[in-house]
Amino acid sequence: MIPSAMSATPQSRIEIDPAVVTAAGDFVVPEPLGFGRCLAPVVFLADYQDGQWGRGRLLPYGPLGLDPAAKVLHYAQVVFEGLKAYHVGGSRPMLFRPEMNWRRMNRSAARMMMPALPRDLFMDGLLAVTACSEPYIPRASGRSLYLRPALFATQPTLDPAPSTTFTFMVVASPSEALASGPLRVVVERTGARAVAGGTGDVKVSGNYGAALHATAVAAQSGFDQPLWLDAISHRYIEELSVMNFFAVVDGALHTPELNGTILPGVTRDSILALARLEGLRVHERLMDVDELLQMIRSGRCTEAFACGTAIIVGSIGLIGEHDGRLCPLPEPEGPHAGRLRERLLGIQEGREPDPFAWTHTVAPLDTSAPDRNG
Ligand SMILES: Cc1ncc(COP(=O)(O)O)c(C=O)c1O
Known part of the structure; x- marks a missing residue:
């Protein structure tokens, strides 16, 4: 078209x-x-x-x-x-x-x-x-x-x-672009970006001011961004401070479902549409962080990436913990991330x-x- x-x-x-x-x-x-x-x-x-x-x-x-x-x-x-x-x-x-x-x-x-x-x-x-x-x-x-x-x-x-x-x-x-991959992200197990009934799913400036502290702490430990979990069980992945989260598991694309606390990204929606167009299996679901880390270690999860207007798509090279444990992704350069980024950017740039x-x-x-x- x-x-x-x-x-x-x-x-x-x-x-x-x-x-x-x-x-x-x-x-x-x-x-x-x-x-x-x-x-x-x-x-x-x-x-x-x-x-x-x-x-x-x-x-x-x-x-x-x-x-x-x-x-x-x-x-x-x-x-x-x-x-x-x-x-x-x-x-x-x-x-x-x-x-x-x-x-x-x-x-x-x-x-x-x-x-x-x-x-x-x-x-x-x-x-x-x-x-x-x-x-x-x-x-x-x-x-x-x-x-x-x-x-x-x-x-x-x-x-x-x-x-x-x-x-x-x-x-x-x-x-x-805001950054380029591979990103180093750290699981934020104590702080919370958003709660059900709050303002996490809208673009309210207070969300960003409130996330600055965790981002600064992450940076002090050598990470680019915190990976936010749900505020109640601190178990399910939500998103990064200004980006949505994706992982490739068993060759399919997985992303946290929009549950009222995640910002519905324009880029997220576009990636899902492009992935479906190319026949990739796509799952929007609850994503347990420990289950995902286990899948990375076992090789079932090969890559993860972040997406948003500012970064477009950026591969995630490793997911770390504040206690020093690091979980590197098998494909830190992210072949799916790279392809989807090129596809999306090609459309955005009119190429x-x-x-x-x-x-x-x-x-x-x-x-x-x-x-x-x-
Ligand atoms: C919290 C948050 N999540 C995700 C995104 C990505 O949204 P979009 O793709 O519309 O830029 C942004 C950026 O606006 C954001 O601030």
């Missing part, structure tokens, strides 16, 4: 500050690039008040005027998303499955007592920031423009009640056919249009 038709430019709906042209023109992408460190010189903002969304604005990047009492600072009423615009294969930049991010953002917003974002407003933000950033979207395979939509509470009162005013923003970062019509081509933004502020 060919990529979806070029999306209409959002120009008639948004205000574009003419200064974005100068800001974009002066911008230089640094080397080494890294992930999320270099920020694109534009920001998209839209405010919500009196029960409705105002017009989106594309502005030069700069500090926000935030009231010290804004509820986001006190009650963490903030949710976000992460997706990428690729500009490698095709003549235009392409977004990957942005509708899924929109739907997930609105599930996160509902969980946090925040207003839903209209689809057009969400897409306008992504399309305007991507189109304006086009000259500095990296063209090398594996690199992209990482897009970060976020929605946060701005009402300046200290009562612990939901805010009545909010801001939606999109910032972006020309980036490399390979897109059988599911996942990619969304971004039209140019005409910043000279006379009605840009009208």
Whole structure:
């Protein structure tokens, strides 16, 4: 299937500050690039008040005027998303499955007592920031423009009640992949990322702040990431801090089933679809960590990998314990992981056919249009 038709430019709906042209023109992408460190010189903002969304604005990047009492600072009423615009294969930049991010953002917003974002407003933000950033979207395979939509509470009162005013923003970062395999992960047997009834299955900023400590402890012991287990029995694998988890057992793909505490990743869903398309057996199930470690030692589990927008797919080289025991994977470079990564990235970058019509081509933004502020 060919990529979806070029999306209409959002120009008639948004205000574009003419200064974005100068800001974009002066911008230089640094080397080494890294992930999320270099920020694109534009920001998209839209405010919500009196029960409705105002017009989106594309502005030069700069500090926000935030009231010290804004509820986001006190009650963490903030949710976000992460997706990428690729500009490698095709003549235009392409977004990957942005509708899924929109739907997930609105599930996160509902969980946090925040207003839903209209689809057009969400897409306008992504399309305007991507189109304006086009000259500095990296063209090398594996690199992209990482897009970060976020929605946060701005009402300046200290009562612990939901805010009545909010801001939606999109910032972006020309980036490399977050990491490449093989990853070293450590089983987190005491801490918990998420509990049933909590916020583990939505993209709420508090989830990430709460995971920082375990990630720092893992890093002190030489690991890249903690491998989170369920919070009740500390027995079943959930995910990594910003990635979903897969293992290859007896030649089939296994991943923890979505149980209400795991974030439903866009990449996870895409890997499952691609694996099924190539005839691989796929199991979404409860995965007992000790059983899996035993299967690694016996050779039944040959590889494991992590996936997510930031890393794409990264093989896992070993699973360790805080007591020093290490369980290396028989196939640390992960042949299945490598193949699925290539397949997925080929589609994302417009180098390979897109059988599911996942990619969304971004039209140019005409910043000279006379009605840009009208
Ligand atoms: C906790 C968590 N799990 C998994 C993922 C992977 O999700 P996606 O593939 O949509 O990036 C992410 C990244 O958003 C995440 O933060």
